[in-house]
Amino acid sequence: MKRSQSIQLVLMGTMPLLLSACGQGPGQPQQNPLAYQNLQQCIGEGKVSADVCEKAYAAAVDAQYRDGPRFNSLNECQAQYGWDQCHSVQTSSGSWFMPALAGFMIGRALTPHANNYYYPGYAAGYGYGGGFGAPLYRSRGDRAEWRTASGERFGVGARGPSAPSVGQTLSRGGFGSSSAARGSWGGWGG
Amino acid sequence: MERIVMAERPGWRQQAESLGFRFHSIGGAPYWDESAHYRFTLAEIEQDIEAPTQELHELCMDLVARALGDEQYLRRLAIPPMYWDYLRNSWSRGDPHLYGRMDFAYSGRGDGRGPAKLYELNYDTPTSLYEAAVFQWIWLQESIQSNALPAAADQYNSLQERLLEALQYFAPRIPGLMHFASVRESEEDRATVAYLQDLATQAGIQTQYLPIEDIGVSTDGRFTDSEDRVIETIFKLYPWEFLLAEEFAPHLPTCGATWIEPSWKLILSNKGALALLWELHPGHPNLLPTFFDAAPTEALASGWVRKPLFSREGANVEVMTDRGEHLEAPGPYTDFPYVRQEYHALPRFADSYTLIGSWVVGDQPAGIGIREDDSLITRDTARFVPHIVID
Numbered sequence: 001m002k003r004s005q006s007i008q009l010v011l012m013g014t015m016p017l018l019l020s021a022c023g024q025g026p027g028q029p030q031q032n033p034l035a036y037q038n039l040q041q042c043i044g045e046g047k048v049s050a051d052v053c054e055k056a057y058a059a060a061v062d063a064q065y066r067d068g069p070r071f072n073s074l075n076e077c078q079a080q081y082g083w084d085q086c087h088s089v090q091t092s093s094g095s096w097f098m099p100a101l102a103g104f105m106i107g108r109a110l111t112p113h114a115n116n117y118y119y120p121g122y123a124a125g126y127g128y129g130g131g132f133g134a135p136l137y138r139s140r141g142d143r144a145e146w147r148t149a150s151g152e153r154f155g156v157g158a159r160g161p162s163a164p165s166v167g168q169t170l171s172r173g174g175f176g177s178s179s180a181a182r183g184s185w186g187g188w189g190g
Numbered sequence: 191m192e193r194i195v196m197a198e199r200p201g202w203r204q205q206a207e208s209l210g211f212r213f214h215s216i217g218g219a220p221y222w223d224e225s226a227h228y229r230f231t232l233a234e235i236e237q238d239i240e241a242p243t244q245e246l247h248e249l250c251m252d253l254v255a256r257a258l259g260d261e262q263y264l265r266r267l268a269i270p271p272m273y274w275d276y277l278r279n280s281w282s283r284g285d286p287h288l289y290g291r292m293d294f295a296y297s298g299r300g301d302g303r304g305p306a307k308l309y310e311l312n313y314d315t316p317t318s319l320y321e322a323a324v325f326q327w328i329w330l331q332e333s334i335q336s337n338a339l340p341a342a343a344d345q346y347n348s349l350q351e352r353l354l355e356a357l358q359y360f361a362p363r364i365p366g367l368m369h370f371a372s373v374r375e376s377e378e379d380r381a382t383v384a385y386l387q388d389l390a391t392q393a394g395i396q397t398q399y400l401p402i403e404d405i406g407v408s409t410d411g412r413f414t415d416s417e418d419r420v421i422e423t424i425f426k427l428y429p430w431e432f433l434l435a436e437e438f439a440p441h442l443p444t445c446g447a448t449w450i451e452p453s454w455k456l457i458l459s460n461k462g463a464l465a466l467l468w469e470l471h472p473g474h475p476n477l478l479p480t481f482f483d484a485a486p487t488e489a490l491a492s493g494w495v496r497k498p499l500f501s502r503e504g505a506n507v508e509v510m511t512d513r514g515e516h517l518e519a520p521g522p523y524t525d526f527p528y529v530r531q532e533y534h535a536l537p538r539f540a541d542s543y544t545l546i547g548s549w550v551v552g553d554q555p556a557g558i559g560i561r562e563d564d565s566l567i568t569r570d571t572a573r574f575v576p577h578i579v580i581d
Contacts, residue, residue: 002235002579003345003557007327011388012210015328165420167408174438175428176403179373 059133060104070096103136191298193539223573242476243548243555267462276443285452291316294546297537305475314459320385322559323349326576343578347557357393372427374401430456483528499526503570
């Protein structure tokens, strides 16, 4: 099917009943794929329990060492992840260079589209399956972006929470003058 | 692709009004027009529209990266140098983009018919969104229910689902309120913004509408709303070329707000992008030969169309058809350079010239909306006509 399965509106009006391409009720908003930069951020935001945060983080660290990108030289690693993202690792099974953990996933993109720039796909639920605890890395080309171990983009990096703030407004009306100057030419959409 | 005449649903006007679609008629003439619809085959939709949309979108995104890295491109696109870094930072930060629309001339498959040709990109302030996403969808559902259309009829329109997904993706990244802004007087723009605000609410985002004229600037250089709350994330249905030219523009790089669409969309909403796409991909089957116009004051040769770098709803577009017929749409966009695009006539169905608007949400093709005009230039009064997909 090439069309939306169901549609609902919450502010603009009430949709006619029985309108659903699959005979279901109105669609429920899906939950978002979740990812955090670090353990503190995950626990602090409180969307999932501290226990889930800790398990996901531990899984990410584990996966980073087990399956994460490995390089023989610092240069190779830096070329891909940036000059400040790489460090050496020495274990009983060998030594190598690897990128730092820049984040970890709670919920996974279920339908990754390789060509997507910013939308890696969306989890129907947190689905603590496949992507749970997957490590995320910074890429060299775009420091605001996360990538999975396989290099797939994982969207813009999460920003830290910030409290809503109030400013002391000095002046208003500094936008909208081009519109006024061009007269009543309908809207500015196209 | 065929145009099919069919009876209107009784009571669609009241339904439109009850669903916030009050601009369904313009000056007494229908804007929403369900006295006919277009019928496509699945192959026409998937191979001739959806696939080229995806491909062109990727060429567009590559063009943004290339243009931001090369001053020559930015100069040719008439982007003010003092904001080059602002655009570059927005791009490298990965400021998210929500949606865009490509306008295609396409007439289906058959003898003498060719691939869809890209007329324009509306990547900064596209409208006709609500009618494509919602009202067109309701029309199909009700027409199937009343047996006016077969149950197998489908529609290439997953706009609402894709938009909701995109906003759900934004939701955890938005620290507090998300503001939605448009010019105070335009009812059509207000409705497009109201629709996106509705979807954002469904995605769990706290929203606030704000006329663009009411934006304030605080003592510490941040933008504020009518209640002095600092603007952190704002969707604006207002052209970037206007924002950058206005009094508050110098605060943009330091205001700390995330703007959607992001400022780098200025590269793609610019008709110069069409010339650059052709320069980079000459002969691409879905592109029309387009060039920066070196002599914009000279008479236009036959078989060419002249368009200002920044223009919307067909305003200030000049056409000289291959038969030497001259058309010109008036408008307010006279203060930028122009491009010349090879004339490629819109297909004619019944008495109408038909343009296909192909939507992209995030980075995925998401559906179409069809506009019909009595003129070769599709203007803001062009009727919106629904469509179905059936084999």
